[in-house]
Amino acid sequence: MVNQAFHKALPLNCQIEITYRCNHLCTFCYNSPTGEREMTTPQIFEALAKVRELGVLYVTLTGGEALCHKDFFKIAVEARRLGMALRIYSNGYLLADKKMVRRVKALKPMEVEISIHGSRPESHEALTRIKGSFKKTVKALENLVAEGIKVNLKCPITNLNQNELFEIRDLGDRLGLRVTFDAVITPKDDGDQDPLALRAQDEFLDKYWGDWYSELHHGMMPPKANHCAADGSVNCGTARSGLTIDPYGNILPCVALRRKAGNILETEDLVDLWQNSPVLNGARQLSVDAREKLDHHENGPYFSYCMGVAETQTGDPLAMYPQAEINAKAVRQHYDLLQIEDPEERANSA
Amino acid sequence: MTDKAYPRRHPDTAYREIGEEGGLVVMTQRSEVKVLNPVGVKIYALLDGEHSSAAIAEAIAEEFDVSTDEAAADVEAFVSQLRENGMLAEPTEEVSVE
Numbered sequence: 072m073v074n075q076a077f078h079k080a081l082p083l084n085c086q087i088e089i090t091y092r093c094n095h096l097c098t099f100c101y102n103s104p105t106g107e108r109e110m111t112t113p114q115i116f117e118a119l120a121k122v123r124e125l126g127v128l129y130v131t132l133t134g135g136e137a138l139c140h141k142d143f144f145k146i147a148v149e150a151r152r153l154g155m156a157l158r159i160y161s162n163g164y165l166l167a168d169k170k171m172v173r174r175v176k177a178l179k180p181m182e183v184e185i186s187i188h189g190s191r192p193e194s195h196e197a198l199t200r201i202k203g204s205f206k207k208t209v210k211a212l213e214n215l216v217a218e219g220i221k222v223n224l225k226c227p228i229t230n231l232n233q234n235e236l237f238e239i240r241d242l243g244d245r246l247g248l249r250v251t252f253d254a255v256i257t258p259k260d261d262g263d264q265d266p267l268a269l270r271a272q273d274e275f276l277d278k279y280w281g282d283w284y285s286e287l288h289h290g291m292m293p294p295k296a297n298h299c300a301a302d303g304s305v306n307c308g309t310a311r312s313g314l315t316i317d318p319y320g321n322i323l324p325c326v327a328l329r330r331k332a333g334n335i336l337e338t339e340d341l342v343d344l345w346q347n348s349p350v351l352n353g354a355r356q357l358s359v360d361a362r363e364k365l366d367h368h369e370n371g372p373y374f375s376y377c378m379g380v381a382e383t384q385t386g387d388p389l390a391m392y393p394q395a396e397i398n399a400k401a402v403r404q405h406y407d408l409l410q411i412e413d414p415e416e417r418a419n420s421a
Numbered sequence: 422m423t424d425k426a427y428p429r430r431h432p433d434t435a436y437r438e439i440g441e442e443g444g445l446v447v448m449t450q451r452s453e454v455k456v457l458n459p460v461g462v463k464i465y466a467l468l469d470g471e472h473s474s475a476a477i478a479e480a481i482a483e484e485f486d487v488s489t490d491e492a493a494a495d496v497e498a499f500v501s502q503l504r505e506n507g508m509l510a511e512p513t514e515e516v517s518v519e
Contacts, residue, residue, distance in 0.1 A: 156449040
């Protein structure tokens with residue numbers, strides 16, 4: 072049924088960046104505030120009502136730091152009141168306060184995703200540039216776990232933390248949490264390439280996707296495709312499984328491919344825009360084109376390719392970028408080394 | 422009037438129809454997704470605490486061209502399954518953060 076929704080491009084999730092305000096100063100942050108006026112709380116309510124009308128089931132509240140929004144809890148309650156499940160992305164800083172965590176628990180979120188950048192204060196805070204933030208994030212994790220809230224612990228890999236991933240994994244293990252590592256650092260939304268200076272080194276990425284991946288992930292094999300692609304017919308779920316709304320109300324195909332399809336506050340009929348927007352239809356076609364292009368690549372079935380990253384890094388959403396190539400090559404070697412056969416391929420050759 | 426006669430879907434679920442094939446229900450706290458057939462999703466949509474089981478059965482009978490008795494039996498069985506799966510609300514269950 073989820074696959075059917077995917078193929079019909081019936082959106083199930085919406086990521087809403089409710090503010091660009093943040094209490095961290097992460098050097099690699101992709102946000103690019105323009106100075107425009109952010110949506111007011113009533114306008115965010117209006118946006119929530121419209122995405123619910125579109126049929127969205129899951130709302131992800133993010134930022135910036137979503138919890139820095141003065142009306143975060145009002146917004147979250149409204150999302151739940153409208154009948155949508157709730158995810159929260161946070162840096163955890165404010166969740167070191169147990170009272171805040173109890174308020175989050177009362178929202179009954181599906182999960183809270185927390186980002187961590189190191190296994191010790193020096194490395195974590197080299198990225199966040201906020202003294203004391205490591206201790207607070209770890210405290211937040213302890214508080215969330217103690218309250219029985221599902222936590223997804225995420226770690227963007229940079230050249231500052233690439234040598235302590237096993238320690239970060241161990242930190243997660245101690246709390247009973249699996250860490251999701253993200254090996255791709257993207258340029259800023261406005262095209263500024265500065266964050267790329269922090270990306271992990273190519274030699275490291277080769278090892279990460281190859282020799283280390285399974286050990287780091289408790290025996291799991293590296294993914295062969297984007298998690299948001301329902302099957303092999305398209306590259307990803309952009310403008311298909313969901314959409315993103317930025318703090319100014321701009322409607323985007325996804326968090327990575329930041330092409331403005333319209334503004335939620337100026338859109339009377341979001342269903343019509345979702346179905347007929349040239350920008351959204353263009354993004355859907357790009358996902359088909361990207362898959363077709365990758366299918367002709369020697370490591371085609373092993374790509375976790377992001378058109379948004381390609382566009383911000385190269386100017387072309389279908390161009391190859393270094394991390395994707397390294398990833399696919401190493402993942403292929405990983406599968407080849409273990410001589411794992413593809414059941415479909417085996418059936419076809421029989 | 423009893424709550425059982427006016428069943429209400431659990432406030433910690435989110436649902437949507439998927440074309441004519443049926444629909445999805447997300448159990449938010451359990452991170453589970455349930456798949457409903459077209460009759461199931463129609464019933465689920467009417468579990469708002471304002472429609473009685475009898476009124477839901479009438480709506481189902483009309484839309485799916487079955488007898489009212491047959492629809493009433495289906496509604497009762499389906500509601501019973503939902504209750505067993507924790508997908509129906511107790512009278513006091515609401516979202517609150519205070």
